[in-house]
Amino acid sequence: MKIPSSIWTLLIGILLTLVSLWYGQNHGLLPTAASDEASLVDGLFNTMMIVSTGIFLLVEGILIYSAIRYRRRAGDNADGPPVHGNVPLEILWTAIPAVIVIGISVYSFDVYNEMGGFNPHAVHEAPMTPQAMRMPGAAIAATLSDTPPSTGSDRNQERADEAMQDPATAAVRNADQIPQLREAPGTGLVSPTIGPTPDKEGKPPAFVVNVTGLQYAWIFTYPETGVTSGELHVPIGREVQLNMTANDVIHAFWVPEFRLKQDVIPGRQSEIRFTPSKEGDYALICAELCGPYHGAMRTQVVVQKPQELEQWIQEQLVASTEELKQAVAMNPTDLSPNEFLTPYTSQMGIHSEMLHQLHK
Incomplete structure (x- = not known):
């Protein structure tokens, strides 16, 4: 009895999924996790390994199958049939990677947020003057120069001064030789x-x-x-x-x-x-x-x-x-x-x- 191609496709899909899930959780590529935040990063990394393993096995499997199934036979010197493309197939293999990339991006941002990387309350934005706001490229120009873009508080300088209150820290830092750059939130540079x-x-x-x-x-x-x-x-x-x-x-x-x-x-x-x-x-x-x-x-x-x-x-x-x-x-x-x-x-x-x- 000949098994329908749809059944073969389903079985191969299930096998690829199981192999990808297993390897994504048992790759052994990461060192020992030694912080509470490590589990968040490991979860993201394992997810990317699952997706990558599935895509790799699928693409390489199709290439190997095609190379064997459609190889040139002995004595066959005829030209291959002209193929002008398949629009639904091209849409499919464009849409699937786009969805994967967007999904991983959203997941990555969530991990970064859970680790404390995205904290809008930690940045003290200083309002620019009305004259500066009307100047084209004023924000970018302020970022590329040492001229303070406003008279507001400079969080970077405040943190530097706070650290230098410790005598031991002041003894090893060259604060007098390296000026502290003003924070320029938004389009500019901020301290990581x-x-x-x-x-x-x-x-x-x-x-x-x-x-x-x-x-x-x-x-x-x-x-x-x-x-x-x-x-x-x-x-x-x-x-x-x-x-x-x-x-x-x-x-x-x-x-x-x-x-x-x-x-x-x-x-x-x-x-x-x-x-x-x-x-x-x-x-x-x-x-x-x-x-x-x-x-x-x-x-x-x-x-x-x-x-x-x-x-x-x-x-x-x-x-x-x-x-x-x-x-x-x-x-x-x-x-x-x-x-x-x-x-x-x-x-x-x-x-x-x-x-x-x-x-x-």
């Missing part, structure tokens, strides 16, 4: 921000760290403690806020296990919030080409219990006090600044390249 998730809107973060990027290292300062470190230590299960900027060129904060990446820009105050969900040590990688030694700009993010984190902070304070006493007892007149500081900074994970940049 991933704020609180909707369920934490309006609540202060449990743990705040100021992050400074420079060629080719990360420096982490913990406000109100005086601790400066070359590693990032954060508590598990508590929302962390990182206030980030760069001293020289554009860097990018990226921890694959957190599924988060944020640009760190000179003259801009980037912000990112996340909640670590799994203890361990994770690699922090600069994901923006920042110079010839870009590949070496790596360090560790240590996620630990709150009590262990507090103990680590106390150890850093004690170590700093002891090193200061030793430094006072020594005579550094015959040593260069780098040579004198190397024994102390090496324990903090700060290398000579970082000292050279700070000295400059």
Whole structure:
């Protein structure tokens, strides 16, 4: 008995769907998820893998079938029949990708919103004057220059001033050499921000760290403690806020296990919030080409219990006090600044390249 082509099409469709669903959930391409936000990104990635696997198997299956079924037979030297196209088929294979792309776009925006990336209340727009509004291209011109487009408050500068109130942060940032650019919402540039998730809107973060990027290292300062470190230590299960900027060129904060990446820009105050969900040590990688030694700009993010984190902070304070006493007892007149500081900074994970940049 010959099975109708419609039945074959249905069976093949069911098989493709099952294979795509299985592989989309079991591809093993992502590292361990170590933050609450990771599940949102993983869901989006798995959805795209399901769709991509189905399309790949369908297209490649049709190509292989056609190459075998319609291959040239021995002794067949005749021309193939002229084919002028199939309008319904062309509409179908145009409409289906369009629907898929729109669906993934909507899903992506929802994930970005759930992670706290879309937060219109976090941007303080300053109204432009009536004269400026009547000028063609005034908003864009204001974006491309350092001239303030209005006399309103500058959220970027406010965040910079707030971070610089911490002495440890002020000691490592070149705020006097890199002017803070005014926020230009709408058509202009804004400081990259991933704020609180909707369920934490309006609540202060449990743990705040100021992050400074420079060629080719990360420096982490913990406000109100005086601790400066070359590693990032954060508590598990508590929302962390990182206030980030760069001293020289554009860097990018990226921890694959957190599924988060944020640009760190000179003259801009980037912000990112996340909640670590799994203890361990994770690699922090600069994901923006920042110079010839870009590949070496790596360090560790240590996620630990709150009590262990507090103990680590106390150890850093004690170590700093002891090193200061030793430094006072020594005579550094015959040593260069780098040579004198190397024994102390090496324990903090700060290398000579970082000292050279700070000295400059």
